[in-house]
Amino acid sequence: MDRARRHKGLAGRFLPWIIPALFFMVWLSVSSTGLIPTYLLPHPLEIAHAGYAYVLGQPGQGPYAGRFLTDAGASLLRVGCGFAAAVGVGLPLGILSGRLLLVQRLMSTTVNALRAVPGITWLPLAMVWFGIGMKTTVFLVALAAFFPVYLNAAAGARQVNPLWLQAGAMMGVRRLRGTFAILLPGAMPHLMTGLRLGLGISWAYLVLGELTGVPNGLGAIIMDARMLGRIDMIVVGIMVIAVIGRLSDQLLQAGMKFCFKSARRMA
């Protein structure tokens, strides 16, 4: 808390933007001087034009004009569904496995074996099972996001201060209320970490799922642009994902803090 407050000054506001600004300046200079040819890395102005057309242009003005909203909407829906499924299964299961040795024994071998399999290896199988499109992407996202959510929930539940649970028991708190009033708030910092990591990885696997020939979505745009040689659109796609990914992380944190005292006061 103190640490956060200390950097609220003017310097604190600028600090996060120093690296992006430096990066941009280097890019601008190498592009303007022709040190890197534009077919490898387009000039920032080209990107700005392409981005403007993509986000604010009217459909029909150009190949990608005005498609932003439908693409972003489709991608958000896929991430939302996949992430929700991962949380819905991973969070309760993680909490259970953190508290009950039986569940932990039951799960640990399977979870750790599956975790060792890179997510991309599921892609061919998922395509056979679910075909191309929404379902495959949601499956990949859910699968990938499950592990950080599950593992952090388990660690959080395991590491909850036993004194808190004892204090609850002596104050007459029964198991169900103890879970919601003590265990979950006590594990909140870990739960939060798990959710944020899970959401982050959701975006990564979204693009993976959308690279496989779906008609819309941010990943689809990138793949499509590669085939048409529109490097500028690839960069625009990357930037859009970076911005939306960052915003969704902040939204997740703000939402959790809005809903839970423990997230507000501890995480």
Next chain:
Amino acid sequence: MRPYLRALTSPREKPKDKTLELDRVVKVFHGNGSFLPVLEDISFRVERGELICILGRSGCGKSTLLKIVAGFLSPSSGKVLLKNKPVEGPGPERCVIFQEDALFPWLTVQENIAFGLRGRGLDRKSKAQEVERFLSLVGMNEFRNYLPGEISGGMKQRVSLARVLILKPEVLLMDEPFASLDAQSREEMQNLLLSLWRELAHTVLFVTHDVNEAVLLADRILLMSKNPGRIREEIEVDLPRPRMRESSQFIDLGRRLYDALRES
């Protein structure tokens, strides 16, 4: 018991009303094939409203004894009876003040104190009144909206006291609650405990290794020896209250207990 320890004033009249009774409690810890007897044949009774100190050096099993009364551990043999009913598991009629801070860090002082009242069928208004009353009893009104992480160790123990006293336990179990405080806050807390005890007349079982603390607080002191832990001696403390740490009786009894503790 040597006679000079007793009868410094006339004994206070108290209704003999048995609250807590331990009957030949034994505790043995099992660990990789070996047995470690921790408590041996502990029997004593606590009358209602009494303040009992269990005095012993570290490792004599006094905390284990308290955990058994609290219900966090069960005895290997023997019985713990509260108002003639055997104790099973922890419950709000036997509240514990832990040595370490066990407040919920995500709740404010006020919310921590109100925590145990949920599900007791109190309406919002009387609940708020109760919380208000206990906030002022422990002198934490001004800090009601602070989080535990923002207040001192002494204040945390005040809140710990309030959040269990509000539940009106039959017995208050205190496990060296002031051991980690600085000398000044410890004295403050001891005085607070005594004034709360006068006002609320609850029964207290107080574990300590500090001789002066025991002499200051206790109606009766149970002196424990170790390996295995047993009650070596029971000392009635008849010093008048409020007790003066500088009085010669206080110092004499303290010295006597200190010697006894060293031998144990």
